[in-house]
Amino acid sequence: MNKPRASPLFQPLYRQIKALITQSLISGEWGPGEAIPSEMEFAARFGVSQGTARKALDELAAENIVVRRQGKGTFVATHEEEMVKLRFLRLVAADGSKELLDNKLLCCVRSKAAAGIAKMLNIRAGSAVIDIKRLLLFSNKPIILDRIILPAVPFKGVTSERIGDFNGSMYRMYETRLGIRMVRAEERLVATGADVEAASLLGLAPGTPLLSIERVSYTYDDKPMEWRLGLCLTDDHHYLNHLE
Amino acid sequence: MNKPRASPLFQPLYRQIKALITQSLISGEWGPGEAIPSEMEFAARFGVSQGTARKALDELAAENIVVRRQGKGTFVATHEEEMVKLRFLRLVAADGSKELLDNKLLCCVRSKAAAGIAKMLNIRAGSAVIDIKRLLLFSNKPIILDRIILPAVPFKGVTSERIGDFNGSMYRMYETRLGIRMVRAEERLVATGADVEAASLLGLAPGTPLLSIERVSYTYDDKPMEWRLGLCLTDDHHYLNHLE
DNA sequence: GAGTGGTCTAGACCACCAA
């Protein structure tokens, strides 16, 4: 049936459908990697035509929220796929070669949120957070020194042991263990000189230029969930970015 | 009419239409900023339904090749728009404030392409290029030292005077004066220490960490047209990137 | 009011996949 335009929300129908599907994703109706209902099923559930359900799903696919596979169905996107890893880890070897990735956890403690970070995570300054430091190794060479801050409440249960299980992919762990999926992030890049700690951990002279990447990651409802600062040695690596 | 699937190219119809429209863009049938034919006109021209022409235009719009304006028409995208500037100039003030942009041309000479750059521009090493150096000022403070290399042939006529006319937006000049529109770019970011030249021009001590941005820009047919290296002082500025 | 792009529907056929 054709709905009148004077709907509760002044949104096209397909966007309302998209919002409803997003709500179901937030509520966890389908976990990461699972198939979601077909176009026809959504059309029936919401009383719209298949084309309208399709357009809602197409937009979710364009935002990398879901993945469509011809002949199989539509699936909740996952950080398992190679594609997704490249979307979030932009540092690549200068010569383009593939590399073995490894990581070394340095520490993982409970702490209190500093004001600046609390603001970016949209939590109260001083509230409980989990504070992680780790080293990322490319082909067995330490390249990135990461500092990760997580709000303690949704991430309750994040411990050194848990982190170790996922070969350094924090996002895979959030998904698998906590059902928290990051769908987008905002990065701020700056050049900086290595401080004493970074220099010693990366095996450099203090003051060596490093690429500093500050990242805030968001879940479905644009809620910030993770703050991260990576200090990267860029002698043999580039941060690759496609502008379109 | 419904065309059989066994078309010359194994592409969906709307992609074939898209390719045809792209060809017309390359040939310069419509200049930057101009209106292109309506959906109905394309449908008639290519003998397809309006919906198919629409899907072709939608994809071109998604790639920022054209801009759609309800009630007015579809237009060839331009680097005039504020949106587009932000798409290519990612350096923003740390406090988020808007800034006055200015530029100072340092030199503009004819030269020969070095091997590495020639390869990226897909031209022969040693072929004629235009070699430009300039300083970009944010709020009257020098922030970026740019080096720009252009193949001499398509960019014949690029001179110091011409560059001055466009308030530093090279892309606007390429469009307006030469009909060359950049549609995408690839950037490689690295942290480096200021060499003597950069240090003196930016008013820094040699060795100061700088964000190095190497960019290759492409026109419609994915043809590389410009090589650029920017050395950026990131004390009060960030390179902002949205990952989706 | 005429023309444009935006939304929505309904129905057809195709390509792919799994059982």
Add this chain to the structure above:
DNA sequence: TGGTGGTCTAGACCACTCA
């Protein structure tokens, strides 16, 4: 073989813009 997403069509109405 039946179900999925992918393509294509045709026609309707809406919202916006401009003369």
